Amino acid sequence: MDLERLLTDRLTPAFTAVAGGPVDPVVRRSPRADFQSDAALALARRLGRPPREIAQAVLDRAVLDDVCAAAEVSGPGFVNLTIDDGALAGMVAALAADDRLGVPVTADPETVVVDYSGPNVAKEMHVGHLRSTVIGDAAVRLLGWLGHRVVRVNHLGDWGTPFGMLIAHLVDLGEAEAAQELSIGDLDGFYRAARSKFDADPAFQVRARQRVVALQGGDPETRRLWRLLVEQSQRYFLTVYRLLDVTLTEDDFRGESAYNDRLGAVVGDLDRLGLLTDSAGATCAFPPGFTGRDGAPLPLIVRKGDGGYGYPATDLAALRLRTGELGATRLLYVVGLPQRQHFAMVFAVAGQAGWLRPPARAEHLGFGSVLGPDGRMLRSRAGGSVKLVDLLTEAVARATALARTKNPALDEADAAEIGRAVGIGAIKYADLATDRTRDYVLDWERMLALDGNTAxxxxxxxxxxxxxxxxxxxxxxxxxxxxxxxxxxxxxxxxxxxxxxxxxxxxxxxxxxxxxxxxxxxxxxxxxxxxxxxxxxxxxxxxxxxxxxxxxxxxxxxxxxxxxxxxxxxxx
RNA sequence: GCGCCCGUAGCUCAGCGGAUAGAGCAGGGGACUUCUAAUCCCAAGGCCGCAGGUUCGAAUCCUGCCGGGCGCACCA
CATH class of the missing domain: 1.10.730.10 (Isoleucyl-tRNA Synthetase; Domain 1)
Structure with a gap:
């Protein structure tokens, strides 16, 4: 049913016989016929024969009569294939009879962990989270449909020093008031208020620092307040996911804090393996091949000088759990391109430690930034980052208005449904339709255009x-x-x-x-x-x-x- | 300084070793007594950043430049 593969399968034995060794026939669509094979050109030098002669020899041997109406040598040595109409019709009919549209469930399913979205607790989701969330969710859907066991991981930023300040602010506000503020999605307001108090008020700073110590020390009351923050934020994130049509659920939250009790073991085991060195008071791994500003080896700081753990330790602990306990053989990290070096180093160290070895492999699915119409990083009018919900809401509003204009016969409910599907679809499609690694310009007119490469x-x-x-x-x-x-x-x-x-x-x-x-x-x-x-x-x-x-x-x-x-x- | 990513039509992007470099938008011309014209068709538009190299063949691979973005030790 897969035409390209079918032709490849038919040509491969012929090429192999002619070349005396395995050859990929390099079949692709052709502007001059239905398909073409380019392999004869590449073979010419190796075999010391003219490419056209090789192509002809391949055609003499290949069994193509039942699929091709014509198969001929063309130009310097291309093989041009024209598919027989009857055969083509037969294949389309078979496709139509297949529930899976010619895409079988994979014969060798693997466990794939997709790490994506990862917003920060008590911080607004902004356009930077859009790409990770949208790309990661597409990966989840595609690999799941192919029959792989996909584990979604929403690596929430739910730990670290800022939480002292956030908890102290929560106490100041009163729990009920804070919960109210967070549940309506005013995360930025909450965070900013905490931040400015921290910057301005020394007494608050002291309380915040005490809360960090209490939190890390496991003080029950502080832990309870922390959970409150996390839960309210999660509730809010879920409303955004629902609006975005993303498959992430509450079961997929696995914040940084989830690895706390494994960090000690990570460092201990790395040390036992002889991979750690003390450097300027910090405990570091120096994976080979990474150099810093002055050409000196670049460290992955596994434990900070103050004894605390940074995110490299968390990432290593998470990776180890994924390949170990979860048995994953493919790890996808949908995180922005600036983190490229960080992940390369984490993967390198994990490899050295034996936590990441074939067939398991890790891939950093990096992506570029979302730019505004001016070609610079997208910013709100105030100069801050753009709230993701605002972006989504505007998309739906624009699409709904458009639907009403184009089709005035629609009733309210239909217009709303179409507006949602089209608006959200347009945002997601614009994100997925260009090469992930490039920055892209968010342009309403273009992505809601009714023709062109748009949703x-x-x-x-x-x-x-x-x-x-x-x-x-x-x-x-x-x-x-x-x-x-x-x-x-x-x-x-x-x-x-x-x-x-x-x-x-x-x-x-x-x-x-x-x-x-x-x-x-x-x-x-x-x-x-x-x-x-x-x-x-x-x-x-x-x-x-x-x-x-x-x-x-x-x-x-x-x-x-x-x-x-x-x-x-x-x-x- | 080192490393990574990106320079392709006026704009937004595909193509990343093969024949005459492709789409869409904008601009030009045409097609609605409609299976929804939110569409389709035609024409026009290119020193593929620059310079070398490898190859039978380079937008594609290598090297060096130029221009833009991003990283490079205790924030995640």
Whole structure:
């Protein structure tokens, strides 16, 4: 069903025979035929034969008759393959009959830990958390759909010195008042108030420092107040996740504090392994290959000079638990690019300690910043960071207004539902549609545009497929014959068959913009098909075939968008 | 100083060893007695930052520059 793989499987033995060793035929879509294989060119030097001759020898041996209408050598030595219409139709029909759209559940499932979102307790979620949350959730959805055991970890910032100040402020306010403030989502106000008191009032500073000591010493009352802060914040974060359509739940919170009682063992074991050195009073690991400002080896500070633990220790403890107790073989860290070196060092030390060894591997899925229209880091008018809820609320409001304008017949409820799906979808899609590692510019006009590579365009294409299916009345069985005559039908068929390839590729690379690009291409192909190939006005076999193509396109768009965490609506 | 990321159409981005570098937007031209025009079609638009190198072949790999961003010991 996966055409690219099918052709690869057919060409590989032929290439291998000709070359006398294993060769990847390098099959890809071609502007000059349906597919092309480029491997003969690369082989020419090794075999000392002209590439065209090699290509011909491969074609002489390869079994392609049942799939290809034409297979020929072209140019300097490309192999051009044209798929037989009947074979193509057969594959599309098989695809339509498959609930999983040609993407089987993986044969070797693994345990994958996805560490993402990670907001800080008693601090507002801002656009910086948007990317981690959206990308991480897409990873969770995709890997889960493929049958892997996915463990979501929301590595909350719930520990450290700021909590002394926050708890002291909470006491000043009174618990009820503080809880009220936090539950309505005024986290920044709470944090700022604590901060400014800390900066201005020496007596408050003393109380704050005492609270840090009490908290770390396990004082029950301080712990209770701390829990209160954490719980109120979690409640608030969950409302944001719900609005964002993210699958994170309360069960996924595993804050930094969860590793407290393991930090001692981490340091102790690293020491026993001879990996630690005292340096300027701090206990450090010096993984090879990392140098700092003056060319000196760069330390990973596992325990600070004052005896406290920093986040390297926490990250090591978390990693060890994930590969050890959770048995994970793939660790994904969806954290901004600036942390790249930190994670490289953590992974290196974990490798040295034997906590991270094949088949287990860790990947830092770094990402760039969200920029404003001026090309600089997105800021609010006041110059502070933009509250994530504000951003989401504005997206929904804009999309709802847009829906009303475009389709005045919608009632309030429908407009609201569409506004939500489109607004949130637009934000998430804009985030996922470009290369993760790059910064991107948040531009309302562009991401809510009704054409172009945007969520609304894809959602509209989906709504059109549903509209056609609804109007058809009769449901077309999956056993309907597919007939492909028009070029637009063929083009759509090829795109539909490419879903599995993209899904597998993205599962490997976590480059979600590849999936987004695929879905946009699919929607584009469908729109062209829709324009040129009447479905409901066609008769008999052709009508049934086109209905099935329409339905299959809709299912693929819905599934693809769902994997990205984006909703579809039945009408727009 | 060292390290990482990024310089591709006016704008936002794909492409990251293969044939004539692709989309979308904006701008130009066309298609609504509609299966939802929130759409489609056509034309136009490029020293792929610069300079070397490797290769049969380079936007893609290597080296050096230039420009932008971000990191580089006790905040997470």
């Amino acid at each position: 609304p365009y894809l959602q509209y294409a989906y709504a059109r497929t549903r509209s056609v299916s609804r109007r058809a009345g009769t449901k077309v069985g999956p056993d309907a014959r597919i007939v492909l005559t028009a070029p637009a039908e063929r083009a759509l068929a090829f795109e539909l068959l490419g879903f599995a390839t993209v899904v597998h590729e993205v599962a490997r690379t976590a480059e979600f913009h590849q999936l987004a690009g695929y879905l946009h291409r699919l929607a584009t192909r469908f729109s062209a098909f829709y324009e040129r190939c009447p479905v409901l006005r066609a008769d008999g076999e052709l009508r049934a075939s086109r209905l099935l193509l329409t339905d299959l396109t809709g299912r693929t768009l819905r599934q693809g968008l769902h994997l990205l965490g984006i909703r579809t609506v039945e009408r727009m």
